[in-house]
Every structure is written in C-alpha cells, then in structure tokens.
Amino acid sequence: MEQAIGLDEMSDLVAAIYDSAIDPNEWPRTLAALCAAMNFKSAALNLRSYPSGDILLLYTTGIEPHWLEKLHGYGAEAVEQWGGIGKLLTYDPNEPALMSEKHQEGLTEANRIYVEWTRPRGMIDVMGVGLARDGAAMGTIAFGRHRDAGPVTETELGLARLLIPHLQRSVAISRLLDIGSIKSDMFQSVVDALSVGVIMTDASLKVIHANQVARHMLSTGAPVSSVNGRLSVSSPGATAALSRAVVRAATDETALGPNGFGVPLRLGDETHVFHILPLRSGQIRPTVSVSADAAIFIAPSRKSPLWPELEIASLFDLTPAEARVFEKISAGASPGQIAAETGAAQSTIKTHLLQVFAKTGCHRQAELVALASSLKLPVW
Numbered sequence: 001m002e003q004a005i006g007l008d009e010m011s012d013l014v015a016a017i018y019d020s021a022i023d024p025n026e027w028p029r030t031l032a033a034l035c036a037a038m039n040f041k042s043a044a045l046n047l048r049s050y051p052s053g054d055i056l057l058l059y060t061t062g063i064e065p066h067w068l069e070k071l072h073g074y075g076a077e078a079v080e081q082w083g084g085i086g087k088l089l090t091y092d093p094n095e096p097a098l099m100s101e102k103h104q105e106g107l108t109e110a111n112r113i114y115v116e117w118t119r120p121r122g123m124i125d126v127m128g129v130g131l132a133r134d135g136a137a138m139g140t141i142a143f144g145r146h147r148d149a150g151p152v153t154e155t156e157l158g159l160a161r162l163l164i165p166h167l168q169r170s171v172a173i174s175r176l177l178d179i180g181s182i183k184s185d186m187f188q189s190v191v192d193a194l195s196v197g198v199i200m201t202d203a204s205l206k207v208i209h210a211n212q213v214a215r216h217m218l219s220t221g222a223p224v225s226s227v228n229g230r231l232s233v234s235s236p237g238a239t240a241a242l243s244r245a246v247v248r249a250a251t252d253e254t255a256l257g258p259n260g261f262g263v264p265l266r267l268g269d270e271t272h273v274f275h276i277l278p279l280r281s282g283q284i285r286p287t288v289s290v291s292a293d294a295a296i297f298i299a300p301s302r303k304s305p306l307w308p309e310l311e312i313a314s315l316f317d318l319t320p321a322e323a324r325v326f327e328k329i330s331a332g333a334s335p336g337q338i339a340a341e342t343g344a345a346q347s348t349i350k351t352h353l354l355q356v357f358a359k360t361g362c363h364r365q366a367e368l369v370a371l372a373s374s375l376k377l378p379v380w
Helices: 007-022 024-038 065-071 112-121 154-176 184-192 212-220 236-251 312-316 320-330 335-342 346-360 365-375
Strands: 042-049 055-061 123-133 137-146 197-201 207-210 224-227 230-233 261-267 270-278 294-300
Touching: 007 024, 007 154, 007 270, 024 042, 024 055, 024 137, 024 154, 042 123, 055 137, 055 154, 065 112, 112 123, 112 137, 123 154, 137 154, 154 261, 154 270, 154 294, 197 212, 197 230, 207 212, 212 224, 212 294, 230 236, 236 261, 236 270, 236 294, 236 312, 236 346, 312 346, 320 335, 320 346, 320 365, 335 346, 346 365
Parallel strands: none
Antiparallel strands: 042 055, 042 137, 123 137, 197 207, 197 294, 224 230, 261 270, 270 294
C-alpha cells in the first residue's frame, strides 16, 4: 500500500491526538489535521453517555455553522443512516467503516439526511471510526468525503487503521480525566484528585509520582506494587505488556498501537485495566512532568458485551503462528497435539511456544492458561 503520509507527519498526528486527551479543546485542530492527512472535507467527533445519550464530547471541523446547526436536528436519524443501532453494533470497532460499503442506502434518495444534508454539501461517502462502545458511553468520528477528492482509497483506510488505537486510547483516558481541559501545570493536582489510580513512570518503570489511589494500591500490593522503586504487577503477562508499552511510549508513541491499552489484570472477582498515556511528545504533554515518560491509568474494568475480547496478538506482538500456539495451549493442548493438528514439526511448535513465553513473561504452560483466562474479558 502506498504510504499516505511521512513519519514526521504521522508523529505530529499522534501527538495531537494524545494532547487532545488532556485538553479536549484541541480536538477541532486535531480533526482538521486528520482530515488533511486522509483527504476528507469534514469530521465530527461525538461521544455520548450510554444509555442516557447525554453529550460528553462533541467537536467538528470543516462544517459551516448553518450546516452544523441543521445537523443537530437529526438526532437518532444519524444512526439510521448507518442502518440502525443493531447493524451498527456488528461493525468491527478496530476497522474504519465506509457507509458506501456498510449501508449504501444511507447515500441514496431513500435517506433524508443524505437528501437534505450530505448531498447538498457535496459529500459522496462517510468513514466512521469507533472510539468507545461500552456500558457507559458510545462514540465515533465520522469523516465526510467530498466529491472533489474522489472515492476513499485503501491508502486512507490503511492510515485510519493505524490511528484508531491512538484515538480510542485518547478518548478512554479523557474519560478517566473526567473530560475537561487541564492546564499542564495543574495536571498533577487533577490526577491526585481522581478516583482511579495514576502512576507516572520513566521508561524503566521507575515510579516518579503516584496519586493517592495509586499509593494505596502500591502499599497493599494489589493490583500493583513497587519493587526497588519500580512498578510491578502480579501477572507476568501484564508486566511484560506494561513494560513494552511504556518503552514504546518513551521512544516512539506512533508505534504504540494497541499496546498498553486496556491491559487487564484479574484479582479474584475484580478486574482492573491499564491505559498508558505517553508524555514525551506534543505541545502539552512534555510540560506535565520533567522526568516521567508515561502516565499509567489503573481503573476498574467496564464490563460490557458490546466490545470484542482483547486482541491477544496485538497486545503482546505475537505473530499469527505464535498467536495460534497461545490459543491452543490456553485451551489445554500440548505441543505434540498442536503439531499433529497443524501439520507443523513439533520443534517448530516448541520454538513458537518459547517466543510466546518470552513475549508474555510467562514461564510455564499453566501461566499461559491463567493469563488467557484473565484476558478473556471486555476491558472498557
């Protein structure tokens, strides 16, 4: 696939996305940059509480005021343009959705929004990107494609796929920060008042600062502890995922992807998740802390049947072959059984298994089984 943008522009986009987590007022500028990079005319970010429908975030770019006022009058009809809530919930949240492919009827005379709003503005398609879908909120960004740009291509879709985990993480962290604009010099005091744990660390997981909730967690050792001043968790898999993600946050946040987003840790009947906010890049985040590379948010899991299970391969950077071995070992199969079933040499399976151990931080098959059990949870 042809690369849509250069590495520097990609870095700037991701930096703007994470700055918007701390200051949502940055979203119009960020949306404008996303539109320019992917050749869209307009964008609208909409995050609402579920099931009340109250607006949590609503930002747009490229939509003239009189058209924006008219858009607000459609309400639930905007969902119907995508085929209704039932169809909308079947879309993969990690894939950009084109209306021309998912629900062509939304771009025809049969749809009132298309006739009165989409077509008069010269739009020929809409790309939807999922931001949140759980028991507490639902959110998307809708990008409008103008006829002058022609049909949406695989280049733009490919770029959207790279950006989706950053967008989802930014909104998730913004929700944990109670969705408000935070001045950089007030970040620590706001964090200290949160009801979720927040720990700021450097790339080696050295604890730089912990809010009151996190300090209590560290003192009890659940779900995190401090070993020689460095953050540790009881699950080897979660520790490995956390360490890998923080290093990426410190060195190249564009490569962070799904790593460090919704990392689950089960403690008895309770599950917490970790979300990592990089602090080294952008205009706002570097001023938050002189020495911290990442802020790690530790929050109770929002259990919901609306979001698919965590993508294990993405979380631990497993290859497709390693992911298959992980899945089968977790189901109780032995390396010999996996070799017989797949037709691969047993030595090959053992090599994949060693790589899985190394990447997840596990040392025995029983630990993989326990890790898989903790991961099979909705994490938002």
